[in-house]
Amino acid sequence: xxxxxxxxxxxxxxxxxxxxxxxxxxxxxLNPIVSGIFDQYSGLPSMKPMDAxxxxxxxxxxxxxxxxxxxxxxxxxxxxxxxxxxGKGWQKGLFFGVMIAFLKAVPEAFNQWMTFxxxxxxxxxxxxxxxxxxxxxxxxxxxIFDRFKVIYKDID
Numbered sequence: 176x177x178x179x180x181x182x183x184x185x186x187x188x189x190x191x192x193x194x195x196x197x198x199x200x201x202x203x204x205l206n207p208i209v210s211g212i213f214d215q216y217s218g219l220p221s222m223k224p225m226d227a228x229x230x231x232x233x234x235x236x237x238x239x240x241x242x243x244x245x246x247x248x249x250x251x252x253x254x255x256x257x258x259x260x261x262g263k264g265w266q267k268g269l270f271f272g273v274m275i276a277f278l279k280a281v282p283e284a285f286n287q288w289m290t291f292x293x294x295x296x297x298x299x300x301x302x303x304x305x306x307x308x309x310x311x312x313x314x315x316x317x318x319i320f321d322r323f324k325v326i327y328k329d330i331d
Contacts, residue, residue: 179329193246203304268317276309
């Protein structure tokens, strides 16, 4: 048996996983507690104002474009690593999500802590939100790709 990928389904359900990721990310960063903490530090010299990007609309556009690009890369990585991931379905997704979360969030937080005069609470919030967001992303990827047979075994 050979593992095959239904690329049309991968694109379709990848879009669905991306939408879930955007919703989760917005919930994690735009909830009243986190946004209130970020507002406390909005005037610091280390915080770049939205005007630096041409306003909020341009900032959102840049975030969406880069987020989409990163999501595509992560989904391709999931497809490449799929056979080597332990478990089945959601377990593969969960393992992948945890792996990506730690590979992405921890070095990013450490780099910010070492490089910038940035409030530690904001680094911790970003670390936790990235960990949670990537784990949910991986879990969603595993569940949806398994449920809708994006990756399947083909009998030759």
